[in-house]
Amino acid sequence: MIKKDTQGVTFAKGFTAAGVKAGIKKSGNLDVAVIYTKTQAVVAGTFTQNKVAAAPVYVSKEVVATGTAHAIVANAGCANACTGQQGLDDAHKMAQIAADELGVNADDVIVGSTGVIGVNLPMDKLEAGIKDAVANLSADGSGNAGRAIITTDTHSKSVTCEFELSGKTVRMGAIAKGSGMIRPNMATMLCYITTDIAIDQALLQKAVSGCVEKSFNMISVDGDMSTNDMVIVLANGEANNAKITEENADYQIFFDKLMMLCTELAKQIAADGEGASKFLTINVKGAKSFADAKTVGMAIANSPLVKTAFFGEDPNWGRVICAVGYSGADMVPEKTVVKFGGITIFANGTGATYDEKALAHVMKEKDIVIDIELNMGQEDATVWSCDLSYEYVKINGEYHT
Numbered sequence: 001m002i003k004k005d006t007q008g009v010t011f012a013k014g015f016t017a018a019g020v021k022a023g024i025k026k027s028g029n030l031d032v033a034v035i036y037t038k039t040q041a042v043v044a045g046t047f048t049q050n051k052v053a054a055a056p057v058y059v060s061k062e063v064v065a066t067g068t069a070h071a072i073v074a075n076a077g078c079a080n081a082c083t084g085q086q087g088l089d090d091a092h093k094m095a096q097i098a099a100d101e102l103g104v105n106a107d108d109v110i111v112g113s114t115g116v117i118g119v120n121l122p123m124d125k126l127e128a129g130i131k132d133a134v135a136n137l138s139a140d141g142s143g144n145a146g147r148a149i150i151t152t153d154t155h156s157k158s159v160t161c162e163f164e165l166s167g168k169t170v171r172m173g174a175i176a177k178g179s180g181m182i183r184p185n186m187a188t189m190l191c192y193i194t195t196d197i198a199i200d201q202a203l204l205q206k207a208v209s210g211c212v213e214k215s216f217n218m219i220s221v222d223g224d225m226s227t228n229d230m231v232i233v234l235a236n237g238e239a240n241n242a243k244i245t246e247e248n249a250d251y252q253i254f255f256d257k258l259m260m261l262c263t264e265l266a267k268q269i270a271a272d273g274e275g276a277s278k279f280l281t282i283n284v285k286g287a288k289s290f291a292d293a294k295t296v297g298m299a300i301a302n303s304p305l306v307k308t309a310f311f312g313e314d315p316n317w318g319r320v321i322c323a324v325g326y327s328g329a330d331m332v333p334e335k336t337v338v339k340f341g342g343i344t345i346f347a348n349g350t351g352a353t354y355d356e357k358a359l360a361h362v363m364k365e366k367d368i369v370i371d372i373e374l375n376m377g378q379e380d381a382t383v384w385s386c387d388l389s390y391e392y393v394k395i396n397g398e399y400h401t
Contacts, residue, residue, distance in 0.1 A: 001161070002264045008142030008158035009035050011173030013196040013238040016137040019144030022129025024077035024115075024122060030148035032129030033175075035072040035192055036102060036137055041234035043069035043110065044205035046212045048229040054081035055091040056111040060230060063095075063110050067201045069234055070105075072192050073098040073130055074112035074149050076177070081117040081227040090121045097127050101134040110232050112190045114151055114177065117227060146175035149190050153177050157268040161261050165250045168241040170197045174261060178269035189216065189269055191231040193261065197254060198237035199244040207255045208233050215262035218294065219270040219384045220301040231262075267384050276386035278310045282370045288377035292329035296372055297383030299327035307388035313363040317345040320370065330376055337373040341365070 010017050017035045025031040045064045047057050063069055073094060080087045095109040102109075113121070146156030157176040162169060178189030199207075212231050237243070244251050271279040282300050287293035300306055303323045309316040317338055324331055324338075338346035341362030343354050362368060 002260050003160050004158065005160055006143040006146075006158055007160050008146055008173045008175045009192055009194040010139050010142040011160040012171040012194045012236070014039050014236050015194045016139055017141035017145040018133040018136040018138065019141065019146070019148030020129055020132045020136060022075070022125045022132070024075055024125055024129070026077070030144055031076045032126065032133050033072075033074045033145035033148040034098060034130065034133040034137060035145060035194065035234075036134075037070060037194070037234060037236045039236040039238055040068050040070055040108065041236040042067060042199065042201040042204055043232065043234055044201065044208040045110070045230055045232040046209055048227060050227050052082065052227050054079055054113060054228040055083060055087035056080055056094070056113045057228060057230060058088060059091040059095060060110045060112065060232070063107055064232075066107050068108060069110055070108040071098055071102055072110040072112065072232060072234070073133075074114075074190060074192070075121070075126060075129070076113075076149050076151050077115040078113060078119050078121050079115045079117045079228050080113040080121050083118065083120050086120055090123055093123065094121070094126060094130070097130045098134065101131055112149070112228070112230055112232075114149060114190055114228050142173065142175060146177075149175065150177040154272055157265050157272070159261055159264050161257050163253060163257050165197070165239070165241040165253060168239050170239045170241055170254070171195065172197070172257065172261060174265060176265045176269060178272070189229050191216065191265060193231070193233040193258075195233065195235045196237065196239040197235050197244070198239060198241050199235050199251075199254065203244055203247065203251060204233060204235055207251070207258055210255065211259045211262045214259065215266040218297070218382060219266045220298060270384035270386055277366070277389055278387040279367045280310060280370060280385045280387065281367070282372070282383040282385065283380070284372045284374065284383070285380045286374045286376055287379045287381070288330050290379045290381055292374075292376075293379050293381030294383065295329045296324050296327045296331070296374070297381050299323040300370065300372070301383045301385035304388055307385070310363070310368065311387035311389045313360075315340055315345065315359050315363050317351065321346050324372060329374075331374050332376070335375040337371075337375070339371040339373075341369055342371070
């Protein structure tokens with residue numbers, strides 16, 4: 001079972017964390033986080049597909065390529081993106097400072113940043129913050145670490161999971177941030193997952209890549225792909241389970257639990273979209289391929305007209321079927337069925353007769369399910385999104401100032 005709690009990244013054995021105030025955020029809130037395992041962990045990760053990637057993405061890719069890590073250090077308030085060689089030097093220095101304080105190698109330290117693009121890291125503040133965070137590492141530090149990495153989020157996302165593998169208890173926990181610049185193929189999100197499972201690094205990477213494809217790559221808040229996104233998993237083996245070295249039954253159990261954890265976090269991020277008042281679950285069924293199903297779901301999720309209609313509680317199904325039609329996926333209008341909250345509103349190529357009061361009730365709910373039945377094949381996909389509100393425009397209109 002996946003639990004929402006503050007234990008997060010310190011739930012698994014051997015992990016400590018901290019979050020401190022370094023003065024990087026204009027708000028004065030927590031803004032530097034460190035996560036640490038004394039036992040060297042195998043590491044896996046996925047990163048933004050934006051060709052304009054931030055300096056910490058390049059540095060963290062180098063760490064993942066080594067296969068091991070001891071720590072993660074992250075800051076909010078400055079993205080360290082589009083900052084040239086200085087940005088890369090600062091990201092490497094960020095890792096080195098943490099490494100020196102922890103007594104590990106710099107190539108065993110993942111770095112992450114989030115915030116305003118095009119601004120250099122205030123290294124004096126960051127150095128003091130990293131040292132402060134290392135000094136305050138504790139088994140109760142995940143809550144502060146989670147709050148230290150958020151930007152426009154209304155809250156930190158934190159979950160845990162516990163399961164059995166061949167008689168051994170395995171724990172997994174995570175913290176994540178993400179609220180705006182959220183779209184498929186990673187978004188303005190940082191997600192850090194820790195687990196005490198013993199697993200081969202290549203299999204960990206395969207599991208992480210597979211889970212991200214069906215979870216974090218299935219959300220969209222505003223259709224914008226950021227420069228800083230990453231999902232990182234550290235596995236330190238302290239559960240002492242029989243090490244997973246092949247895709248056996250234990251691997252499948254782990255994969256399923258990781259998928260559940262990633263999906264829950266993805267849904268929390270979509271629900272916490274900037275200024276969001278509605279959480280939209282878009283189920284696309286009966287597509288010719290998974291790619292078609294995802295394409296349809298994303299066309300709906302990324303449509304400003306669809307999103308504003310749901311904000312206004314207007315059951316404007318025309319905008320939804322329009323998005324299905326221009327998505328590029330194989331579809332036939334006469335075969336397609338559209339439902340809001342289980343109520344059929346489009347079928348046989350035209351609007352359906354429905355109970356207007358019942359549909360009005362659906363539109364007033366915070367959580368709304370949109371079903372698209374293509375009746376073209378056997379493949380399904382689910383996309384998670386939110387509405388587009390006045391508050392979203394206000395937040396992003398004033399973000400840099």
